[in-house]
Amino acid sequence: MATDLGTDVAAASDWPDPEELVAGEDNVAYALARRLLQPAGVMEEIGETETYDCIDVRDWLATRTSGTGSQELSDLEAQATQVLLSDPRVASVTASATFDAGRLSLLVEGAGAEGPFKFILSVDQLSAAALQVL
Amino acid sequence: MATPTLDDLLNIPTQQAVLDQEVFPELQLRKVRITDWLIGGVYRTAAYLVSRLYVNSRTVQAAVAAGGFEDWAFGFATPPNGIDVTGWAPLIAKQRYGVPQILATPTKRIFRLTNSLVSGYGPIGAGRITVQTSAAGHRYISDEDITIPGSGTNGGIVDAVFRSEFPFDSAGGYAYNSDPTSDTGLVLVTADFPGVTVTNPPQVPGVNQVGPGLGKITPGGTLTETHTVAVRIAADGNVGAGTWQIQLDNGAWSSATTIGTTTIGGSGGITITPANNGGSPAFKAGTVYYFHTPGTDITVAGRDTETPQELGARCYGLRPALGFVKDPDGNWIPVSPTASAYETLARSASDEVKVCFVQTSPTVNNQVFIYVAGQGTLLPSGVVSLLQAFFDHFTMTTDRVLVAEPAQRTITLGGATVKVKAAQLASAQAALQTAIGAYLGGSDVRSQLSINGLIDRSYIAALIRSTPGVTHVDDGLTINTAAADLQLPVTPDAYELATWSQLVSSAFTWITV
Numbered sequence: 001m002a003t004d005l006g007t008d009v010a011a012a013s014d015w016p017d018p019e020e021l022v023a024g025e026d027n028v029a030y031a032l033a034r035r036l037l038q039p040a041g042v043m044e045e046i047g048e049t050e051t052y053d054c055i056d057v058r059d060w061l062a063t064r065t066s067g068t069g070s071q072e073l074s075d076l077e078a079q080a081t082q083v084l085l086s087d088p089r090v091a092s093v094t095a096s097a098t099f100d101a102g103r104l105s106l107l108v109e110g111a112g113a114e115g116p117f118k119f120i121l122s123v124d125q126l127s128a129a130a131l132q133v134l
Numbered sequence: 135m136a137t138p139t140l141d142d143l144l145n146i147p148t149q150q151a152v153l154d155q156e157v158f159p160e161l162q163l164r165k166v167r168i169t170d171w172l173i174g175g176v177y178r179t180a181a182y183l184v185s186r187l188y189v190n191s192r193t194v195q196a197a198v199a200a201g202g203f204e205d206w207a208f209g210f211a212t213p214p215n216g217i218d219v220t221g222w223a224p225l226i227a228k229q230r231y232g233v234p235q236i237l238a239t240p241t242k243r244i245f246r247l248t249n250s251l252v253s254g255y256g257p258i259g260a261g262r263i264t265v266q267t268s269a270a271g272h273r274y275i276s277d278e279d280i281t282i283p284g285s286g287t288n289g290g291i292v293d294a295v296f297r298s299e300f301p302f303d304s305a306g307g308y309a310y311n312s313d314p315t316s317d318t319g320l321v322l323v324t325a326d327f328p329g330v331t332v333t334n335p336p337q338v339p340g341v342n343q344v345g346p347g348l349g350k351i352t353p354g355g356t357l358t359e360t361h362t363v364a365v366r367i368a369a370d371g372n373v374g375a376g377t378w379q380i381q382l383d384n385g386a387w388s389s390a391t392t393i394g395t396t397t398i399g400g401s402g403g404i405t406i407t408p409a410n411n412g413g414s415p416a417f418k419a420g421t422v423y424y425f426h427t428p429g430t431d432i433t434v435a436g437r438d439t440e441t442p443q444e445l446g447a448r449c450y451g452l453r454p455a456l457g458f459v460k461d462p463d464g465n466w467i468p469v470s471p472t473a474s475a476y477e478t479l480a481r482s483a484s485d486e487v488k489v490c491f492v493q494t495s496p497t498v499n500n501q502v503f504i505y506v507a508g509q510g511t512l513l514p515s516g517v518v519s520l521l522q523a524f525f526d527h528f529t530m531t532t533d534r535v536l537v538a539e540p541a542q543r544t545i546t547l548g549g550a551t552v553k554v555k556a557a558q559l560a561s562a563q564a565a566l567q568t569a570i571g572a573y574l575g576g577s578d579v580r581s582q583l584s585i586n587g588l589i590d591r592s593y594i595a596a597l598i599r600s601t602p603g604v605t606h607v608d609d610g611l612t613i614n615t616a617a618a619d620l621q622l623p624v625t626p627d628a629y630e631l632a633t634w635s636q637l638v639s640s641a642f643t644w645i646t647v
Contacts, residue, residue: 004169005170006168006169006170006171006172006175007167007168007169007170008168008169008170008175008176008177009168009176009177011176015176021167021168027170031170031172031174031175034174034176035174038174043173043174043179043182046179046182046183046186047149047182047185047186047189048173048182050173051173052173052174054174087172087174088172089172
């Protein structure tokens with residue numbers, strides 16, 4: 001029997017208008033993308049008591065004053081991987097970061113209960129985020 | 135919807151209750167198709183956000199409701215559900231009683247500047263000279279224009295008024311009304327005036343004269359001990375002709391004797407020297423002269439911002455004023471106000487009054503004593519006279535008001551062994567210094583210590599035990615060498631104010647763990 005990965009709004013950084021729902025692996029992809037776009041502590045601020053690991057890659061990019069070299073990108077990939085694994089629906093995942101022309105892209109590939117999933121999250125220095133579920 | 139009761143308004147639901155009883159049932163009712171309710175889910179996050187806003191809204195609603203009740207706003211009682219509306223007290227006091235809250239004031243004291251060079255300086259504008267006390271670490275800033283003479287003029291000496299760097303904030307460690315002898319080690323922070331040093335001036339007691347007469351008295355002899363002295367003129371006359379009575383530490387008045395140089399109490403003896411000062415008769419019956427030893431260099435006793443409770447007491451004390459008759463100009467004539475009204479009048483007459491104790495005389499009919507003090511200190515010369523003049527102005531027909539200073543009772547703590555985490559030793563000692571200073575100085579809102587109060591040993595032990603970093607306190611705490619509460623006054627029938635100038639770092643035994 002297939003595992004129910006849930007149905008939720010197709011929102012990564014903003015609420016879609018009109019409201020659009022996603023389910024299955026796509027829903028997981030959106031949920032993981034949100035974990036990469038949330039500053040730490042935001043869930044506690046609204047009263048959540050469960051632990052929620054997250055990182056805001058927009059803040060990460062905005063605070064790179066010493067450049068975005070391979071070491072920094074490698075560190076970001078490690079952080080992102082750790083955050084994404086905290087979603088109970090994710091069995092394995094890898095994150096690959098690239099930086100080009102002021103835009104940071106994260107290619108996320110993983111596997112969950114229903115099979116593999118893949119998406120690309122890209123952000124620019126104006127804090128605009130775009131999600132492409134592959 | 136039924137009209138909510140006060141309990142309904144004051145009841146603030148938990149966020150979980152709002153989620154379970156309001157938000158989730160509403161979503162179910164609307165047949166929302168969302169099935170992902172893991173943390174981070176969009177609808178779940180929105181539900182938490184809505185419930186948080188709901189709780190915040192109910193909190194505001196409860197605060198508005200509670201703020202209308204003055205006992206809660208003034209902190210005399212605590213509303214349910216952890217609502218704290220004491221922040222409304224200043225507004226309520228102003229709007230309903232026309233009473234503004236007394237804000238924190240800086241302490242002003244005199245320091246002596248001595249110039250060793252021939253050439254002088256100045257005039258130096260107010261604010262340009264900063265002095266620091268190495269013992270307490272407090273800084274003071276010149277409060278007036280100062281001209282420092284060269285060493286050939288008056289020994290290069292000038293006494294000038296300085297004000298504390300910040301207004302009084304005893305909770306934050308900014309308490310400036312210390313005994314001058316514990317505020318020594320003065321250094322001049324300002325480096326623009328080579329050859330100038332700063333010291334405490336001699337602590338000469340100031341004499342307050344309440345009543346008419348050109349006659350003066352001058353304290354002398356041993357002025358280093360803690361005493362409060364009052365001299366009352368019993369019969370008109372000059373030195374050698376009139377008579378006076380003397381009271382030491384609020385004890386019994388002496389029998390009337392001829393006005394002349396007199397030595398009273400203390401191990402070394404305080405000498406009181408009268409002078410006619412051109413008057414005849416110089417001393418008038420009924421006039422009272424007050425002074426306390428040792429003298430002080432404080433000219434204005436700073437104080438904390440008035441607490442909600444103090445402000446509330448002042449407001450409630452105005453209620454008897456509703457019954458006051460008025461003179462043709464519309465001013466009150468408080469024929470015989472209540473004790474609380476006297477306290478309100480005293481506190482309103484001078485911002486420096488932090489401690490006020492009203493007592494009718496046990497022996498003289500119609501006589502009302504109003505004992506006043508500043509925060510952790512007696513009031514400077516002049517304030518008592520000001521208050522007496524203030525009450526005299528009312529010419530109360532049924533009460534004879536006498537404003538007086540309490541005697542000081544030095545408190546010595548010791549005996550306790552305190553275990554503290556090594557990394558927090560300094561911060562714990564600083565916090566405890568502030569906490570005990572606030573309690574014994576009468577500014578601890580949780581336990582107000584007034585004149586003739588009970589010095590609660592268990593409360594001081596609790597202050598020690600609750601200091602961050604302290605892990606253990608033994609049962610050896612002593613107050614004036616006894617392991618028991620200390621009820622003031624120690625001298626029967628006196629009116630005593632606690633005074634404390636120890637450092638907790640040396641008063642107690644500290645063991646780091």
